[in-house]
Amino acid sequence: MYATTVNLLEDSNFLAGIPLISASPNAHSGDITFDVGRIFVRGDSEIRNETLGIGNAGDIKITTGDLDFAEGSVIIGTSFGRGDAGDVSINATGNVSFDLDFGGIHTNIGLQRNDTVIANAVGNAGNIDINAKSLSLTNGARLVSKTSGQGNAGNINVNVTETVFVDGEGATPVTNNDNTYIFQSGIITEATRQGKGNAGDIQINAQEFRLDNKGLVSAFGSTIGTRRDAGDIIINASEKVFLGIDTLLLTQIQKYSEGKGGDIKITTKTLNLVDSSILSDSKGVGDAGSIIIYASENILLEDGTSKVLSQVSKGGQGNAGDIKLTTSRLSLDNFSQISSNTQGGAKGDAGSIIIKTDTLEVTRGSTID
Numbered sequence: 001m002y003a004t005t006v007n008l009l010e011d012s013n014f015l016a017g018i019p020l021i022s023a024s025p026n027a028h029s030g031d032i033t034f035d036v037g038r039i040f041v042r043g044d045s046e047i048r049n050e051t052l053g054i055g056n057a058g059d060i061k062i063t064t065g066d067l068d069f070a071e072g073s074v075i076i077g078t079s080f081g082r083g084d085a086g087d088v089s090i091n092a093t094g095n096v097s098f099d100l101d102f103g104g105i106h107t108n109i110g111l112q113r114n115d116t117v118i119a120n121a122v123g124n125a126g127n128i129d130i131n132a133k134s135l136s137l138t139n140g141a142r143l144v145s146k147t148s149g150q151g152n153a154g155n156i157n158v159n160v161t162e163t164v165f166v167d168g169e170g171a172t173p174v175t176n177n178d179n180t181y182i183f184q185s186g187i188i189t190e191a192t193r194q195g196k197g198n199a200g201d202i203q204i205n206a207q208e209f210r211l212d213n214k215g216l217v218s219a220f221g222s223t224i225g226t227r228r229d230a231g232d233i234i235i236n237a238s239e240k241v242f243l244g245i246d247t248l249l250l251t252q253i254q255k256y257s258e259g260k261g262g263d264i265k266i267t268t269k270t271l272n273l274v275d276s277s278i279l280s281d282s283k284g285v286g287d288a289g290s291i292i293i294y295a296s297e298n299i300l301l302e303d304g305t306s307k308v309l310s311q312v313s314k315g316g317q318g319n320a321g322d323i324k325l326t327t328s329r330l331s332l333d334n335f336s337q338i339s340s341n342t343q344g345g346a347k348g349d350a351g352s353i354i355i356k357t358d359t360l361e362v363t364r365g366s367t368i369d
Contacts, residue, residue, distance in 0.1 A: 101140030101170020140170025186216035212244030332366035
């Protein structure tokens with residue numbers, strides 16, 4: 001589609017896909033392509049390309065100035081049948097924003113955007129690629145690539161010239177498997193417990209990365225019965241990485257799962273944690289990933305719950321990863337913590353902590369262990 005402006009309002013849908021009755025393994029849905037000056041989407045509207053039968057879903061490709069999705073509006077590339085989900089790529093000269101729970105971009109296998117599982121899906125989830133001036137995910141909006149079928153989750157790659165801003169949580173409770181929760185704004189890849197595949201990697205390149213008010217960046221391995229790995233998280237921010245209140249960077253092998261935890265790698269000028277955590281964890285069978293941070297000026301951990309941890313949790317089996325920090329100044333204040341450990345009952349060894357710094361400040365009950 002070629003236009004100056006595209007507006008989708010009040011539960012509008014732009015759809016392509018393969019229907020349930022399709023029976024050809026060579027079937028392929030067409031791509032959805034936009035080349036427009038601006039895209040404005042409201043009212044829980046959707047751009048969707050999916051396969052319900054047999055065959056691969058097409059890609060969703062958007063070239064625009066600004067892309068503005070709000071009120072839970074969403075881009076979806078999904079497979080509920082036998083075939084791969086398509087990739088979603090956005091190339092914007094301006095700003096890309098998504099707002100409200102259930103909104104964002106979802107490329108999933110066998111999983112609806114409210115996390116409801118559709119059984120027996122087979123295929124790989126699509127990748128998400130965003131190139132823009134800035135990216136904003138607020139009030140529960142998410143970039144998500146998950147697999148609950150036989151196949152891998154996709155990778156998520158974000159490249160912006162200015163800021164990636166992930167903030168807040170949604171307002172609508174969701175109940176699955178007797179668990180009730182609210183979506184956090186976030187960037188997430190996961191191989192769920194029902195799936196048989198690996199989580200994807202997350203890479204973010206920006207001038208500044210800001211995660212605040214319960215925002216989440218995570219790569220999970222949750223598959224039961226087969227060995228599958230969590231993905232890596234890589235953040236390159238030329239100026240600053242800020243992790244605010246109750247936020248989390250997380251790679252994890254979950255309980256009853258087997259695989260390798262992903263690594264977390266951060267390169268920036270200043271890293272500031274305020275009541276937030278960077279965590280690589282294994283609750284199942286497998287090693288936790290390593291945490292590698294290079295900050296040319298400062299690494300600052302503040303206010304109580306700020307932590308950099310690689311650990312094997314209670315009941316897990318494997319080794320904690322190494323923690324490697326390089327900076328001019330490292331400061332821990334007010335019970336902050338840097339630790340590589342195995343918790344009570346876990347089977348395995350702690351990793352090494354390697355710190356290269358000109359100035360080290362550990363104050364008010366903070367620890368490095």
